[in-house]
Amino acid sequence: MDGVPRGPEQRRPGSSTELRGLRFGVLGPVRAWRDDEPVATGSPQQRALLAALLLREGRTATAAELIDALWGEEPPSQALAAVRTYASRLRKVLDPGVLVSESGGYAVRGLGERALDLAAAQELATEAEKARGGGDLCHAREVLDRALSLWDGETLAGVPGPYAEAQRVRLEEWRLQLLESRLDMDLEQGCHAEAVSELTALTAAHPLRERLRELLMLALYRSGRQAEALAVYADTRRLLADELGVDPRPGLQDLQQRILRADPALAEPSAPVAEPAAAPVRPAQLPATVPDFTGRASFVRELSEVLTAASGPEAQVMAVSALAGIGGVGKTTLAVHVAHAARSAFPDGQLYVDLQGAGARSAEPETVLGSFLRALGTADSAIPDTLEERAALYRSVLDGRKVLILLDNARDAAQVRPLLPGTAGCAALVTSRVRMVDLAGAHLVDLDVMSPDEALALFMRIVGEERVASEREAALDVVAACGFLPLAIRIAASRLASRRTWTVSVLAAKLADERRRLDELQAGDLAVKATFELGYGQLEPAQARAFRLLGLADGPDISLAAAAAVLDLPVDDTEDLLESLVDTSLLESAAPGRYRFHDLVRLYARACAERDEQPPRERRAAMSRMLDFYLTTAARVYAVERPGDRTVAHLEQVGSAGEEFPDASKALDWLHTEAGPLLACVQQSLEAPMLRRAVDLLVVTIDLAESGADSRQYRKTAIAACEAAAALGDARAETRARVTLAQVLSQAGRFEAAKDEARRADVLLRDADDPWARSAAPNQLGIIALCTARYAEAEEYFLRAVDAFRADDNTPGEASAVCNLSRALASMGRSPEAVELAQRGIDIYDELGLSVRLANARYASGIVLTQADRPAEALVQLDEALRIFAENRQFLWEGTTHYRIAEVHLRAGRAARAAQHAEQALAAGCIGGDWMRANALTVLGKALDTLDQPDRARACWREALVLYDEAGSAEAAQVRRLLAPLSAA
Numbered sequence: 001m002d003g004v005p006r007g008p009e010q011r012r013p014g015s016s017t018e019l020r021g022l023r024f025g026v027l028g029p030v031r032a033w034r035d036d037e038p039v040a041t042g043s044p045q046q047r048a049l050l051a052a053l054l055l056r057e058g059r060t061a062t063a064a065e066l067i068d069a070l071w072g073e074e075p076p077s078q079a080l081a082a083v084r085t086y087a088s089r090l091r092k093v094l095d096p097g098v099l100v101s102e103s104g105g106y107a108v109r110g111l112g113e114r115a116l117d118l119a120a121a122q123e124l125a126t127e128a129e130k131a132r133g134g135g136d137l138c139h140a141r142e143v144l145d146r147a148l149s150l151w152d153g154e155t156l157a158g159v160p161g162p163y164a165e166a167q168r169v170r171l172e173e174w175r176l177q178l179l180e181s182r183l184d185m186d187l188e189q190g191c192h193a194e195a196v197s198e199l200t201a202l203t204a205a206h207p208l209r210e211r212l213r214e215l216l217m218l219a220l221y222r223s224g225r226q227a228e229a230l231a232v233y234a235d236t237r238r239l240l241a242d243e244l245g246v247d248p249r250p251g252l253q254d255l256q257q258r259i260l261r262a263d264p265a266l267a268e269p270s271a272p273v274a275e276p277a278a279a280p281v282r283p284a285q286l287p288a289t290v291p292d293f294t295g296r297a298s299f300v301r302e303l304s305e306v307l308t309a310a311s312g313p314e315a316q317v318m319a320v321s322a323l324a325g326i327g328g329v330g331k332t333t334l335a336v337h338v339a340h341a342a343r344s345a346f347p348d349g350q351l352y353v354d355l356q357g358a359g360a361r362s363a364e365p366e367t368v369l370g371s372f373l374r375a376l377g378t379a380d381s382a383i384p385d386t387l388e389e390r391a392a393l394y395r396s397v398l399d400g401r402k403v404l405i406l407l408d409n410a411r412d413a414a415q416v417r418p419l420l421p422g423t424a425g426c427a428a429l430v431t432s433r434v435r436m437v438d439l440a441g442a443h444l445v446d447l448d449v450m451s452p453d454e455a456l457a458l459f460m461r462i463v464g465e466e467r468v469a470s471e472r473e474a475a476l477d478v479v480a481a482c483g484f485l486p487l488a489i490r491i492a493a494s495r496l497a498s499r500r501t502w503t504v505s506v507l508a509a510k511l512a513d514e515r516r517r518l519d520e521l522q523a524g525d526l527a528v529k530a531t532f533e534l535g536y537g538q539l540e541p542a543q544a545r546a547f548r549l550l551g552l553a554d555g556p557d558i559s560l561a562a563a564a565a566v567l568d569l570p571v572d573d574t575e576d577l578l579e580s581l582v583d584t585s586l587l588e589s590a591a592p593g594r595y596r597f598h599d600l601v602r603l604y605a606r607a608c609a610e611r612d613e614q615p616p617r618e619r620r621a622a623m624s625r626m627l628d629f630y631l632t633t634a635a636r637v638y639a640v641e642r643p644g645d646r647t648v649a650h651l652e653q654v655g656s657a658g659e660e661f662p663d664a665s666k667a668l669d670w671l672h673t674e675a676g677p678l679l680a681c682v683q684q685s686l687e688a689p690m691l692r693r694a695v696d697l698l699v700v701t702i703d704l705a706e707s708g709a710d711s712r713q714y715r716k717t718a719i720a721a722c723e724a725a726a727a728l729g730d731a732r733a734e735t736r737a738r739v740t741l742a743q744v745l746s747q748a749g750r751f752e753a754a755k756d757e758a759r760r761a762d763v764l765l766r767d768a769d770d771p772w773a774r775s776a777a778p779n780q781l782g783i784i785a786l787c788t789a790r791y792a793e794a795e796e797y798f799l800r801a802v803d804a805f806r807a808d809d810n811t812p813g814e815a816s817a818v819c820n821l822s823r824a825l826a827s828m829g830r831s832p833e834a835v836e837l838a839q840r841g842i843d844i845y846d847e848l849g850l851s852v853r854l855a856n857a858r859y860a861s862g863i864v865l866t867q868a869d870r871p872a873e874a875l876v877q878l879d880e881a882l883r884i885f886a887e888n889r890q891f892l893w894e895g896t897t898h899y900r901i902a903e904v905h906l907r908a909g910r911a912a913r914a915a916q917h918a919e920q921a922l923a924a925g926c927i928g929g930d931w932m933r934a935n936a937l938t939v940l941g942k943a944l945d946t947l948d949q950p951d952r953a954r955a956c957w958r959e960a961l962v963l964y965d966e967a968g969s970a971e972a973a974q975v976r977r978l979l980a981p982l983s984a985a
Contacts, residue, residue: 022095025117026051027171028152030159032094039093045070046086048159053099053108054116055167062105069163118171121147125178137185144182151175176209183215192222197919200940203232204912204947207239214252221259221266227959229259231952239948285352285375286406289337292461295454296334299445300341303334303429306443307342307404310427319427320420324435325447326585326598327531328487331431332408334447339406339429346404346427351375353419357411357432365418369394372405372419387418395422402426413439433535433585449598455479455489462493463504471504478504481511482521483599487531491523498523518603532604535586546577547586548613549622550597551605554684555677557596561659562677565629566622625656627685630678631697632658637667638700641888644848646810650772651696664851668889671703675710679717686724695721695733698740699772703852705744706890706927715744722757731768735761739776746784747892749929749967755784775804779817786824787928789970794824812853815844819860831868838864855884855893862900871908875901895924899936906939911946918943934963938975954979 022039025031030047032039041047052069053061061069067079076082087106091099100107114120124147131140155171156164179202186195199216206212213236220229233248233256240246247253258266303321310319323331343350351372355363369390373383376397384390398421410416410432416439420428436442450458459479460468468475482488496507510520521528539547549566550558558566564574578595581587586605590596597605613619635648636658661667671678678701685694698714698721705714718741725734738761745754758781765773782797798821805813819841826834838861845854862878865871878901885893902917918940926932941956957975964972 022098022111023115023117024050024054024111025152026054027117027121027150027155029157030054034095041093042086042089044158044160045082046089048161048164049083049086049106050090050108051156051159051167052161052163053106055118056107058107058109060102060105060107062103066106070161072162117150121150124150128181132181132185137189141182141185141189144178144185148175148178148182176206176212180211180215183212187215187218187222190222192219193923195219196223196225197916197923200919200944201912201916204915204949207948208243210236210240210249210252213248214255217252217255217259218266225955225959226259226262227955228952230256231955232949233259234951235949238951286339286343286350287336287352289340290333292458293333293337294458294461295450296330296337299334299447300338303338303445304342307338307427307429308345310345310425320430320439320442321428321445322416322430322432322436322439322442323445323447324432324585326485326588326601327433327535328485328528328600329447329449329585330486331447333486335406335408335429335431339404342404342427346402348401348403349376350404350406352406352408354408355410355415357409357415357434362411362415365415366390368419373397376403391418394419398426399423400425404429407431410434410436412436434583435585437583449484450479450486450489452476452479452484455482455484455486458486458489459493462490463497467496468504474504474508477508478511481508481517485528485598485600488521488528488600491521491528494523495520514603518600518607521600528600529604532586532601535584536604536608539581539584539586542577543580543584544608544612546574547581547605548609549619550578550587550595551602552609552619552623553626553677553681555680557590557594558677559674560593560595562626562629562674563595565625565656568622568625623684624690627681627690627693627697628654628656629658630674630681631693631700632656633670633674634678634697634700636660637671638703640664640667641703641852642812644810645812646808647700647772647813650770651700652693654693664888668703671701672710672889675701675704676713679704679710679713682717683720686721688728688730691724691728691730692733695725695737695740699736702740702743703890705747706892711744711748711892715741715748718744731764732770732773735764735768735770735773735777738764739773739780742780742784746780746787747927747929749931751784751788751931752968755781755788758784771804771808775801775808775810775813775817778804779813779820782817782820782824786820786827787931789827791824791827795821795828798824811844812848815841815848815857816853818844819857822864823860826864826867831864834864835861835868835870851884852888852890852893855881855888855890858884859893859897859900862897862904866900866904866907871904874904878904892925892927895921895936896926896928896932898924899926899932899939902936902939902943906943906946911943915940915943915947930963931967931969934960934967934969934971934975937963938971938978941978 021035023033025033030041030051032041032050041050048070049066052066063080063083066083067075070083071079087099087101097110098108100109114123124143128140128143128147131137131143154168155175156168159168183195183199186192196216196219199212199219203209203212203216213232217229217232220226220232233252236252237248240248248256255266303323306319306321323335325331339350339352353363353368353371355368366387369387370383373390373394374380376394378393378397382393384393400423402425403421405419405421405426405428407416407419407428407430410430412432412434413436416428416430416436430436430439430442435444435446437444449455456468456472456475456479459475463475478492479489482492492507492511496502496504511517518529522530536544536547546563546567550563553562553566560571560575560578563578564571567574567577569577578587579589582589582595586597586601588596588598609619631651631654633656635651639645639648640661641664659670661670678697682694682697685691685697698718701714704710718737721737722734722741725737738757742754742758742761745751745757758777761773761777762781765777778797779801782794782801785791785794785797798817801817802814802821805811805817818837822834822837822841825831825837838857841857842854842861845857858877858881862874862881865874865877878897882894882897882901885891885897898917899921902914902921905911905914905917918936921936922933922940926936928935937956937960941953941960944950944956945953957978961972961975961979963969964975
């Protein structure tokens with residue numbers, strides 16, 4: 001941040017007055033406040049005088065200097081008198097002692113800290129620079145954003161005089177430097193897609209600023225938009241040649257060349273190099289470390305530091321590290337590896353014992369102590385009989401020595417405590433399936449499965465690099481099927497290594513069958529199932545039942561409330577059971593109040609349920625309770641979001657209490673948090689007698705599709721629901737599923753497929769007496785017709801939907817159809833009628849107190865007003881829609897609204913604003929999928945062409961044309977016309 005100007009001096013030596021209530025602003029109009037109340041600063045010349053004094057850093061400005069600052073070389077004849085008058089007036093409105101006269105001039109003194117916005121900005125910029133230098137980019141960006149937020153429009157806005165003009169230029173240059181620094185950090189942290197929109201607007205406003213162009217090229221390249229990045233360079237080179245007669249600076253030229261050759265170093269910010277793990281050293285009583293130990297670098301480093309510190313000269317107490325984790329996760333392998341690596345720090349020996357805590361008969365502490373004492377040189381005759389005496393002698397023998405004790409496979413803390421040394425210089429490393437929260441002073445480590453890269457590396461080391469290299473994707477499938485569990489990977493790799501005729505793909509195919517997977521994962525005396533069986537065999541009956549039933553759910557995790565429904569138990573009792581399972585490492589705590597199984601443990605739990613949970617109706621009842629819980633709760637969320645909507649009245653009735661929410665925000669939190677488990681529950685429930693409830697759950701969670709985050713999984717689930725309902729011959733369930741699927745497909749821009757589904761639903765209505773589908777199907781057909789420019793057909797469908805909604809007394813539904821109808825009429829040139837209908841929809845939603853639906857109505861009104869050539873009113877509606885969508889986390893609707901705002905700005909001749917909003921639409925994504933992305937690219941190209949960036953405009957239009965052609969959209973012809981003159985040129 002070189003070139004950052006110094007802030008004014010806020011307190012001169014000898015100044016006794018500190019007026020904290022008085023503040024000034026120069027980063028915008030020159031203003032003053034006293035305790036947040038505005039203070040009148042007078043005429044433009046009077047403000048110019050105040051600004052000149054504020055920017056003098058507390059030093060005195062002579063009258064001649066002030067005259068020159070205000071009027072330059074041609075001051076008025078009464079300039080001196082005018083300066084005195086301005087000073088006198090300012091002194092009256094400011095606090096006493098602030099504006100002082102001395103040596104024939106004036107000065108501003110005695111201000112409190114950060115009383116001037118420029119001083120505050122400079123202080124924040126310095127803080128950001130220090131944070132960045134220290135590697136804390138998050139804090140640096142946040143502080144720079146705070147500094148930049150202090151600008152309120154043009155610096156010294158409206159202030160006349162040559163001094164103000166010079167300062168304006170200087171401070172604007174500094175602001176741009178801060179912006180560039182912050183954007184540079186944005187890219188360092190991978191926020192390239194978000195930065196494109198801001199950089200597009202900035203390069204339009206400052207076309208000759210090469211650093212901004214360089215950042216834009218890098219952001220576009222990292223966003224996968226290489227053609228546009230190169231087009232930016234072409235625009236820049238042409239512009240610099242036309243305006244200045246120069247070439248781009250070397251840095252920009254170098255970036256272009258690196259983009260052309262797809263330099264891998266450009267793809268992502270550079271990551272810090274991981275420290276190498278400490279190498280193992282000579283063994284003692286420790287088991288041999290495995291030769292193919294892979295990964296776990298952070299755990300090796302963490303545990304090695306703890307153990308090494310325990311033997312160092314500053315050590316005060318004996319160190320204990322306890323590793324906990326699921327069977328097969330590699331606790332023993334890691335512990336042995338770390339113990340070998342730390343051996344040199346414990347020259348007096350290393351002890352090892354397998355405590356057999358997962359078995360039916362675990363080792364007794366007194367037996368272990370006898371073995372340890374013998375290993376430490378104690379004669380058999382000197383070993384006492386009792387546990388307490390042996391433990392005391394053991395601690396005495398270890399006193400003054402540096403010994404490492406590895407206690408493997410411990411049952412619990414009670415088994416471990418007598419085996420711990422008692423003095424500094426020694427250390428104990430414990431492994432267990434149980435988290436030893438009751439082992440005082442222990443350094444607890446929860447060992448999870450391997451990362452995908454670590455898992456693949458382990459698999460490759462066992463099988464051989466040559467054999468895996470040509471089938472990398474299949475190898476990834478194998479380690480994923482193993483759940484990245486080291487034991488499972490080792491077994492799978494060993495089986496493949498011993499079968500030279502197998503390929504990696506053959507092994508992947510064998511592991512793809514979930515019902516056979518655990519049987520496949522055994523080799524010799526190693527078996528994943530046997531490892532899990534040890535833990536399951538130690539569970540109490542209530543724990544074992546919870547383990548089995550929760551394993552039936554397919555979701556990525558499960559909430560405490562949903563688990564209580566599955567188990568048919570009170571929440572408190574459920575929590576106690578689940579936490580006890582977490583302590584055994586058979587269940588994981590994903591977050592407070594959320595739990596999950598490892599994939600292979602889930603398969604084992606499900607196998608246990610099929611074997612032990614009898615009769616089978618107990619399993620079906622558990623899944624039915626989970627479905628009822630989700631349906632009741634999701635219906636409650638739907639009702640909170642849509643007061644008065646009749647959809648919930650047409651759902652299957654269930655007896656579950658579900659969850660309740662204090663407000664709409666908490667309801668939305670629940671819906672988006674539960675998206676994965678909820679959609680998995682639908683998929684599992686697509687059979688009689690749960691089918692109708694599953695489809696209804698899909699209907700009331702449509703917000704998941706509209707939000708964008710869960711659209712793909714939602715669409716997949718809707719397709720499965722259609723197929724299941726058709727196979728079972730349930731016309732009502734199939735109608736609802738197809739209407740829902742049509743909505744999802746149209747939101748993805750797949751209008752032909754959406755039309756097919758909606759028409760099939762419309763035909764099914766004859767056999768399904770369903771008030772919900774009778775109104776929803778024609779409304780959806782109308783939306784599809786509207787998006788494909790069949791406006792008269794859309795009008796017919798919307799009028800039919802309005803009648804059906806009215807017949808069902810569904811006022812919000814009627815408002816939706818009315819708003820959609822307004823868009824169809826506007827597209828047919830019937831603007832007055834369309835504007836009136838759109839306003840009617842807004843009024844209905846406003847009266848009902850709806851939020852997201854009100855945003856949809858304002859969005860529709862904004863489009864209608866745009867077509868009616870009323871841009872100012874359109875922007876009011878679209879801005880309000882954007883705010884509501886953002887509050888309700890409707891990200892795709894946010895992006896779509898940005899596109900519509902871009903259209904309005906483009907029509908009004910504000911190309912830079914249009915480009916900025918189009919970029920935001922592209923970054924956020926849009927309802928309408930690739931079709932709407934192509935629309936946004938077309939508008940962006942038009943804006944860029946107006947901004948004299950034809951090469952980048954052409955890149956946008958070419959991408960849009962590809963998307964239109966793939967979708968078979970009529971808009972492709974318009975884009976070809978846009979490209980034609982450029983091609984001819």
